[in-house]
Amino acid sequence: MAADLLNLLSFTELLLTIEIYNQCLNLTENDLPPRIREHYLDPVNGGVKRPLDATRADVERIIGPVDFREYLGKLTFVEMDEPGSRLKLQNFEAGALWFANQDSFEIIRSNPVLALYYQKYDPNVSYLEAKLSNQSTPRSEGGKGVDDRLEELWGEGKEAQDILKLVSIKFPEQIRNSLDDLVLTEDQRMEIAKAGKAIEYREYLRDTGLYEIGKILFIGPPGTGKTTAARALSRWFHLPILEVKLSMIISHYLGETSKNIDRVFVLAKKLSPCIIFIDEFDFVAKTRTSDDHGAIKRAVNTLLKAIDDISLVEDGVLLIAATNYPQLLDYAAWRRFDKILSFVLPDVEMRRRILEKVLGKVNAAVDPLELARLTEGYTGSDLRLVVREAVLNALLQDRKHLDQGDLVRAVEEFHRRNSDYRKAGTG
Numbered sequence: 557m558a559a560d561l562l563n564l565l566s567f568t569e570l571l572l573t574i575e576i577y578n579q580c581l582n583l584t585e586n587d588l589p590p591r592i593r594e595h596y597l598d599p600v601n602g603g604v605k606r607p608l609d610a611t612r613a614d615v616e617r618i619i620g621p622v623d624f625r626e627y628l629g630k631l632t633f634v635e636m637d638e639p640g641s642r643l644k645l646q647n648f649e650a651g652a653l654w655f656a657n658q659d660s661f662e663i664i665r666s667n668p669v670l671a672l673y674y675q676k677y678d679p680n681v682s683y684l685e686a687k688l689s690n691q692s693t694p695r696s697e698g699g700k701g702v703d704d705r706l707e708e709l710w711g712e713g714k715e716a717q718d719i720l721k722l723v724s725i726k727f728p729e730q731i732r733n734s735l736d737d738l739v740l741t742e743d744q745r746m747e748i749a750k751a752g753k754a755i756e757y758r759e760y761l762r763d764t765g766l767y768e769i770g771k772i773l774f775i776g777p778p779g780t781g782k783t784t785a786a787r788a789l790s791r792w793f794h795l796p797i798l799e800v801k802l803s804m805i806i807s808h809y810l811g812e813t814s815k816n817i818d819r820v821f822v823l824a825k826k827l828s829p830c831i832i833f834i835d836e837f838d839f840v841a842k843t844r845t846s847d848d849h850g851a852i853k854r855a856v857n858t859l860l861k862a863i864d865d866i867s868l869v870e871d872g873v874l875l876i877a878a879t880n881y882p883q884l885l886d887y888a889a890w891r892r893f894d895k896i897l898s899f900v901l902p903d904v905e906m907r908r909r910i911l912e913k914v915l916g917k918v919n920a921a922v923d924p925l926e927l928a929r930l931t932e933g934y935t936g937s938d939l940r941l942v943v944r945e946a947v948l949n950a951l952l953q954d955r956k957h958l959d960q961g962d963l964v965r966a967v968e969e970f971h972r973r974n975s976d977y978r979k980a981g982t983g
């Protein structure tokens with residue numbers, strides 16, 4: 557299941573980060589992702605001292621509950637020494653390679669410690685960019701950081717801290733994703749442009765009484781660019797984006813969930829004009845059909861009501877939700893949106909253009925059209941992974957120049973691995 561993979565990724569991210577941080581003395585605590593830095597921060601003297609290690613308790617406090625036996629079974633490059641229950645990468649290279657082969661690109665791109673390591677292998681990764689997008693920019697470094705701006709909006713104290721565990725706020729200048737990096741259908745471009753205009757002309761829309769606007773649902777298979785598009789929108793229209801992961805908000809603080817949802821929407825109104833982006837929207841459906849938890853149901857109802865109560869025209873908040881599983885949503889969830897935007901699997905022409913973009917900065921003598929023909933059914937994310945594999949394989953031979961054969965082999969490899977994975981999944 558996808559959620560499992562996500563946890564395995566967080567777990568491996570943590571162990572890799574610790575290992576690289578311990579080894580590379582040039583890295584400072586400000587390079588650590590906020591969750592990890594906060595956990596290891598010395599409350600008295602400040603700073604994060606080396607070497608870091610990860611006991612079971614550390615891991616659970618940073619990423620949440622973990623079934624260690626299952627994880628260690630799946631991740632053979634991890635080892636636990638029993639007496640101290642310390643977790644270690646007994647094979648760092650294998651761990652790093654496994655991680656790179658998952659859908660981990662966004663994680664790497666926003667974790668400076670990992671980016672420092674992977675930038676040696678992947679031209680699309682940059683330590684400096686990761687540092688810019690890492691929200692850990694400390695207050696002491698001068699300039700108005702995200703934290704300062706939030707404090708102005710929200711005030712200091714526990715509430716502000718709590719809310720930041722549930723949402724991630726990015727200001728447009730922190731966003732690396734640009735609409736230009738995405739190959740979109742004409743329909744997608746139009747709808748995105750309309751949403752932008754609606755924000756720009758919201759007074760006019762109010763005067764004309766057209767309120768039913770500004771709630772968009774992105775649907776489509778994983779890896780088709782939904783998350784990237786939402787972020788890119790923020791940069792394009794120069795609006796801050798408040799990202800909410802429903803699994804986070806609902807599972808972590810169950811008792812407080814309804815209150816937290818309200819807080820997130822209050823924060824959005826304070827940030828206005830802004831975008832609120834609810835990823836994993838299908839979580840709503842899963843919890844509505846299972847009747848195990850009254851608290852979850854109440855939370856979902858609170859969320860749907862909050863969505864009803866927010867308006868682009870009146871509050872200046874554009875609401876975007878995204879789901880990989882639209883078939884799970886019921887009418888009550890669908891009807892909240894005034895626009896459904898479909899992210900389809902790219903056709904051959906789109907695949908060609910995506911490959912051209914991804915290969916843009918790679919020194920490669922290839923025929924993108926032929927590769928596009930070989931990759932029927934691949935998502936944009938798959939194509940990225942294929943190119944990255946090809947780049948890494950060439951680097952194994954210290955080559956920075958790729959030819960068609962490198963990419964064809966990477967496609968075959970991807971195909972083989974995917975079908976192995978499917979076999980393992982069903983049998």
Ligand SMILES: Nc1ncnc2c1ncn2[C@@H]1O[C@H](COP(=O)(O)OP(=O)(O)O)[C@@H](O)[C@H]1O
Pocket residue numbers: 661737738739740776777778779780781782783784785899902910913935936937938940
């Ligand atoms: N149409 C596309 N054009 C260019 N890149 C794409 C496209 N679709 C996906 N990608 C790339 O694949 C990766 C994953 O996309 P993402 O936005 O996370 O997908 P989703 O949210 O739909 O699962 C991103 O790096 C993105 O740039």
Ligand SMILES: [Mg+2]
Pocket residue numbers: 779782783784835878
């Ligand atoms: Mg996504």
